[in-house]
Amino acid sequence: MSGKPVLHYANSRGRMEPIRWLLAAAGVEFEEKFIEKKEDLQKLKSVPMVEIDGMKMVQTRAILNYIAGKYNLYGKDLKERALIDMYVEGLADLYELVMMNIIQPADKKEEHLANALDKAANRYFPVFEKVLKDHGQDFLVGNKLSRADVSLLETILVVEECKPDALAKFPVLQSFKARISNIPNIKKFLQPGSQRKPRLQEKDLPKLMAIFY
Structure with missing residues (x-):
């Protein structure tokens, strides 16, 4: 082993x-x-x-x-863990919505994807833009990398595969993406x-x- x-x-x-x-x-x-x-x-x-x-x-x-x-990617206490769970669960909903587009019937794919991208642009990304802006730190929770940051970056990249300019109206998320993508372990991945x-x-x-x- x-x-x-x-x-x-x-x-x-x-x-x-x-x-x-x-x-x-x-x-x-x-x-x-x-x-x-x-x-x-x-x-x-x-x-x-x-x-x-x-x-x-x-x-x-x-x-x-x-x-x-x-x-050690789960916050320092119960409060941080609760925030991480809340953010991760929300991101999982968007991630699944985008990923499931591939198995939609041919005549439903375009409508399904448009709905997913609309939710990304008007529901999910504005929330995380505000969270990061209000928090004023490099990361979503506390001031160190957590699974919430990893989940947000993964979800952003999945959305950008379908719409490369998905972050055009979200400067804070653009900075977040650049910053987290350059963390050595993530950059390697x-x-x-x-x-x-x-x-x-x-x-x-x-x-x-x-x-x-």
Whole structure:
């Protein structure tokens, strides 16, 4: 055993990608074992699964909470943890909305994406612009990196894949994106050749559908 966490999932983003992001931000090297067919999924019973510290953890939120706590990315007290949870849950809603566009029926894709981008521009990004502006610090909570910052950067980049100028009206978020992207562990994860997964393409859908459905 190498002692590295082992991640079990398909070779795609899905519900494992925020876990990859958080481990990378913590500077933790990890191994991946990709499921290739439905039989692989049936053997594991539930994914994402992460082998860490002698446990086989499932449920994305539980895994993220454990990693954040273990690597000091979860605030200094209960109040900060509550704020982090609140921000992360809100971001997860937007992230899922954008990511689910790929599986919409062809005649609904454009409308679905337009709705997701509208919510990003008019509901979610204004909130986080104000949070950062009012807080007056480099990070969302306290004055150190937390899982909320990692989640916000990941979500911004996912939205920008669909609308490159999504931050045009949000100067504070632009600064946040530049700042967090340059943190060494995160900068490394954003480089080509890292374990960050590319945006899902239509051609990849049949294989994933065969595993998960």
